[in-house]
Amino acid sequence: MIKKITTWDVFHHETLPGTTPKVTSHSYTITGSTLLHKFSDGSGVVLYQKNTGAATGLTLDIESVLARENIDADTLKLLNQLSASGFLTPSPAKY
Amino acid sequence: MMQIRLNLPPFIFDIHSSVGFVEQNMHHMYPDELFINSSRPADYFVGVEKANGLRKFIRPQASFSFDAIEPFKTLPLNHAYASLEWGINYVVANQSLQYVILHSGIVAKGDKAVLLPGPPGSGKSTMTAYLSGRQGWRLLSDEMALVLPETLKVQPFVRPICLKNKSVDLVKRWYPDAKLSTVARNTHKGDVVHLCPGDSSWQQRDDLAKVNAIVFLRYDQRVDLEITELNQNQGFMQLAQNAVNLNLHGQQGFNTLVNLIENSAVFEVVYNDVEAVRTFLEQDVL
Structure with a gap:
């Protein structure tokens, strides 16, 4: 059976890059009100939301994670949690 | 009146x-x-x-x-x-927004201070009472550390130490001549007595001290002494939980806590022997 292709589907498949199952980390950036400190003993980083006083320690380097092309599902879950807590914000769409 | x-x-x-x-x-x-x-x-x-x-x-x-x-x-x-x-x-x-305030006991030997943060019942007031009465030590506060923002310096706020329940008898045993207040019975903290700090603490009430170590205390009757060195990340998160007005200081408050963690030894100490903790602090920390 031949699938009927709508105008929207054509647009979607032709222009959106996210049609593969890979997840991009470019969807989040650190908010302007979040402060970050990388500990000198290599134990990780701390994020501090100066508007709410919330702090969270991370054993991973969040800056390099956000700069990665691809991330796994667990890391994406972490980024979603950090976003919900106000440390990260969704990046503006590219299109 | x-x-x-x-x-x-x-x-x-x-x-x-x-x-x-x-x-x-x-x-x-x-x-x-x-x-x-x-x-x-x-x-x-x-x-x-x-x-x-x-x-x-x-x-x-x-x-x-x-x-x-x-x-x-x-x-x-x-x-x-x-x-x-x-x-x-x-x-x-x-x-007092001019200070970053930590819920913590704080004592010093000379101008080297040790922060003793901990939740109620951790034994921080008991340990503070014990240390502040030993030779060369002094009390800055048994309840709150007044940290000058973006420094390691702590302003003393010398006041009577609040002792609860069994710690009253311990202090009487350590310091038989101690000056104690009347007893407040059946408070939400149990029976409470206040202990007058020693003369050296009062005499040095204007002398700032510099934080050298942060020790998270936990009293456990079954453990003589168990010391764990915390990494900076662990130390920061524990210290932040004891910060009273961190959110009011914004970046300055964050910088203050980072500064403390980056420049102090940080330990978690489980104990039932106050003298063993004093020996550890004097020989290995200060």
């Missing part, structure tokens, strides 16, 4: 009370030179008065006030002196 002006560096308090034993305790706990002339302006106006109402005929109550506002429920009259001391803690913790 008591109306006094008390110089408790770095603040001056105007204190009033109509409860007789509050005045007696104040004069018993605080050195004479701290009672100053009322012409000096006060930073905070606090008091504890007998509460009005029908209840006074059955179970007399007392009420703490700050700037004519009564922020707490009334308490049994027997708790009046303790509630005044707790009220002063409340006022400083909520009003």
Whole structure:
């Protein structure tokens, strides 16, 4: 059976890059009100939301994670949690 | 009716009370030179008065006030002196925005300070009482560390140490000549007594100290001494939980905590032997 292709589907498949199952980390950036400190003993980083006083320690380097092309599902879950807590914000769409 | 002006560096308090034993305790706990002339302006106006109402005929109550506002429920009259001391803690913790305030005991040997943060029941007041009475040590506070923003310096806020339940007997055993307040029985913390700090603590009440170590204490009767060195990330997160006004200081507060963690040794200590903790601090930390 031949699938009927709508105008929207054509647009979607032709222009959106996210049609593969890979997840991009470019969807989040650190908010302007979040402060970050990388500990000198290599134990990780701390994020501090100066508007709410919330702090969270991370054993991973969040800056390099956000700069990665691809991330796994667990890391994406972490980024979603950090976003919900106000440390990260969704990046503006590219299109 | 008591109306006094008390110089408790770095603040001056105007204190009033109509409860007789509050005045007696104040004069018993605080050195004479701290009672100053009322012409000096006060930073905070606090008091504890007998509460009005029908209840006074059955179970007399007392009420703490700050700037004519009564922020707490009334308490049994027997708790009046303790509630005044707790009220002063409340006022400083909520009003003194010039300091980053940590809920922590703090003692020093010379100008090297050790922060002793911990939740109620962790033994921080007991340990603070023990250390501040040992040769060369002094008390800065048993309740709150007043950290100068973006420095390692702590302003002493020397006051009587609040002892609960079994720690009262321990302190009596360690320091038989200790000056103690009257007992506030059956408070929400149990039976409470305040301990007057030693002379050296009062004499150095204006001398800032520099934080050298942060020790998260936990009393456990089954453990003589168990010391774990924390990494900076673990240390920061634990210290942040004890920060009283961090959110009010924004970036400055964050920088202060980072500065403390980056420049201090940080340990978690489980103990049942105060002398072993003192030996550890003197030999391995300071």
